Amino acid sequence: MTEGSVTMEVRELSGRASVIDIKGDVTAASEQALGDAYTAASGQFTRTIVLNFGGLEYMNSGGIGMLVTLLVRANRQRQRLLAFGLNEHYRQIFELTRLDEAIRIYDTEAEALAEADAT
Amino acid sequence: MTGAPNDPIQPTEARPAEAPASRDAAFWAKDVSTLRVGEVPAEAVNLNVTGRRVVGPLQGFGRLWQKTYRVDLAGAGVTPAEVIAAWKANFQDLWPEGNRFYGPLTGIGPGDVALLNLAMPGRLRLSTGVLVLYADEESFTFMTPEGHMFAAWITFSAAELDGVTSAQAQVLLRANDPLYELALAFGGHRKEDAFWRHTLGALAAHFGVAEEVETTVVCVDRRRQWANARNVWHNAAIRSAVYTMGAPMRALGRSPRA
Numbered sequence: 211m212t213e214g215s216v217t218m219e220v221r222e223l224s225g226r227a228s229v230i231d232i233k234g235d236v237t238a239a240s241e242q243a244l245g246d247a248y249t250a251a252s253g254q255f256t257r258t259i260v261l262n263f264g265g266l267e268y269m270n271s272g273g274i275g276m277l278v279t280l281l282v283r284a285n286r287q288r289q290r291l292l293a294f295g296l297n298e299h300y301r302q303i304f305e306l307t308r309l310d311e312a313i314r315i316y317d318t319e320a321e322a323l324a325e326a327d328a329t
Numbered sequence: 330m331t332g333a334p335n336d337p338i339q340p341t342e343a344r345p346a347e348a349p350a351s352r353d354a355a356f357w358a359k360d361v362s363t364l365r366v367g368e369v370p371a372e373a374v375n376l377n378v379t380g381r382r383v384v385g386p387l388q389g390f391g392r393l394w395q396k397t398y399r400v401d402l403a404g405a406g407v408t409p410a411e412v413i414a415a416w417k418a419n420f421q422d423l424w425p426e427g428n429r430f431y432g433p434l435t436g437i438g439p440g441d442v443a444l445l446n447l448a449m450p451g452r453l454r455l456s457t458g459v460l461v462l463y464a465d466e467e468s469f470t471f472m473t474p475e476g477h478m479f480a481a482w483i484t485f486s487a488a489e490l491d492g493v494t495s496a497q498a499q500v501l502l503r504a505n506d507p508l509y510e511l512a513l514a515f516g517g518h519r520k521e522d523a524f525w526r527h528t529l530g531a532l533a534a535h536f537g538v539a540e541e542v543e544t545t546v547v548c549v550d551r552r553r554q555w556a557n558a559r560n561v562w563h564n565a566a567i568r569s570a571v572y573t574m575g576a577p578m579r580a581l582g583r584s585p586r587a
Contacts, residue, residue: 297351
């Protein structure tokens with residue numbers, strides 16, 4: 211899924227967890243791409259969606275706002291959002307906006323998936 | 330890494346290159362754990378900001394709303410960057426009468442904290458504030474502190490579509506506590522809408538445009554976050570009211586004794 215300068219690819223790892231690989235710029239203009247990726251990642255039994263920010267190049271406040279609405283959507287489906295691949299700058303933004311209180315952040319994909327498997 | 334043959338210091342191992350700074354790094358506030366207000370005029374009521382943490386829609390109590398107020402600036406011949414520059418420079422003047430925005434004299438920049446004195450019923454002035462979470466040439470975003478009516482992000486932006494520049498204010502908010510949620514239900518939403526419609530209308534008028542302000546309201550999450558009901562402890566309206574009621578006592582305390 212491509213929208214503007216963002217690409218989102220979905221990997222279904224098991225019936226219960228999927229990864230969305232985010233590459234490029236996350237802004238309010240990415241809403242359609244993120245929504246489509248979430249729909250593709252979200253199967254009947256999916257309980258965890260893992261967001262891979264390793265390819266994130268730019269994010270503005272519109273992008274952060276979009277993550278909140280995605281989180282609400284996931285919670286409504288009784289799913290959790292996890293994240294990994296955030297560099298120090300974006301980790302600070304997650305802390306500043308207190309998104310990290312709702313989206314747990316991991317250093318690596320393996321750690322995030324271990325958490326997804328554990329629950 | 331190579332060095333000149335006679336260099337006295339020869340690194341034995343190449344240092345890893347530092348990660349390049351993100352393109353957006355300069356636009357975000359940095360390292361804000363609690364807020365601190367700078368100098369404000371003597372007439373300002375400076376309460377409920379210093380020492381407070383910021384809160385976003387995730388930390389609030391009430392239903393989650395996304396409210397968008399938008400106005401086309403057709404015929405104004407301005408770029409989005411010019412609109413945002415004017416909005417930042419005239420932020421206070423565009424607000425409805427009786428409401429004050431005490432921002433830094435340097436303008437609206439990432440990490441700045443502004444004090445707000447807002448008109449409330451009964452001649453009460455509610456003192457709260459905002460943090461400038463993000464600011465670039467075409468948008469800026471405020472985040473509210475504990476005790477503010479809303480746990481919110483408010484994004485002001487401008488964009489060009491088909492040759493017409495439009496300005497927009499978008500609020501992603503939950504009422505911060507049960508009392509504010511009640512107030513929203515009983516007229517608060519109407520007041521909030523009127524506030525931002527006035528602001529957008531005044532911005533359009535600044536550019537000589539008289540256009541209708543479009544309002545779009547979406548309830549993103551109907552559930553209330555009862556775990557956050559205790560936010561009421563920080564309620565800035567209650568604390569501002571108590572402060573106002575205590576004014577005569579403070580005045581007596583200051584008066585010279587005979």
